[in-house]
Amino acid sequence: MASSCRKAVVSNVTIDVAPLETISLQLLLADDENERIKLYDAARSLGFFYVDVRHFNQYLADVEQLYSTTEKYFAQSEEDLLRDFWEDDEFRGYKGGKNWGSLEILRDDIVSGEVPLPAAVQPDSATVQRFISFSHKTVETILGQLSKSIWPGSECRLEDKHRTTKPNDSSLKVYRGPSLEHLSDVRDNTHTDGGSLTLLYTDKWGTQIELPWNKEWAWVEAKPGHAIVTVGDTLQSLSGGRLYSCRHRVSQPVDGFEDRWAVTYFFRPENGTPLVSL
Ligand SMILES: O=C(O)CCC(=O)C(=O)O
C-alpha cells in the first residue's frame, strides 16, 4: 500500500525518508498474531522493514563491538587485507577497491570450525559467533512467521529450504563504504538481494530504496537498536511472488567524505534450492 514519505534535512538538503514499518522481535518470538500480520504486510508491500532488537542487550553490544572490529580490520594495510582474499569464491573473505571494502564470514565455516577467522578478527571470535548465532535465530523467527502468514493451515514452509543441517551460504558480512568528497562520483549500484533475508546495521544515511508504487527513491533512516531487514529474491520466488524483493542502492545525500561501517547478516537458502514457488 502506498504511504507518503517523511522529510528530513541533512546538511541543508531536504530528503524523502522511506516509510518503513517497525516489527518487534520480542512479539514475533511470542508468536503474536498482530505482529505476524504487520510483518507480512511489510514483507509484501515494501520488502524493507525495521526489526526492533532493543530488548536484546548482548546482541546490541555485539553489533557495537563488530563496528569497532570492522574499523580495526580495514585499518590494516592492503597487503594484510589481501591475505584474506579467496580466489574465485563468490562469498568468503575480503573484497575491496579504492573506496570500499567488505569481509564475509560464512556461518557454516564457523560452525564446522574448519576455516579459521582472519587473523585481525580472531580476538573477537566470541562476538562473531554470538552475532551469527543470534542473527540466524532472528531470521529463522521471521521466516517461520512469514510461512504461517503465506500458507495458513498448510504444510508448506519456507523453513524446509533453510535447514541448518544442510550446507548453505548464510554469512556475516561487514563493510567499509565511506561517502565520497563528491556525490556525483558515486557509482550506481542498484540491486536486489539474491538471498532470503538480510539484516543490516549501520549508523549513517546511505541506503536508498525504490518505492514500488511510484518508482521514486527514498532514504532509509538508520535507527539505533533496529535491524533494517530486506526481503531477497529467494523469498520472492519461494513465496510465488507474494513477498517483495525491493530494488535498493547505497549512495549519500550530500557531498563530503565520511567513513561509514555496516554490519550485515545474509540469510541464504540451502545450496541448490531452485528459485521456484513452493
Ligand atoms: O550498506 C547498505 O546500506 C546496504 C548494503 C546492501 O544493500 C547489500 O549489501 O546488499
Ligand SMILES: [Fe+2]
Ligand atoms: Fe542489498
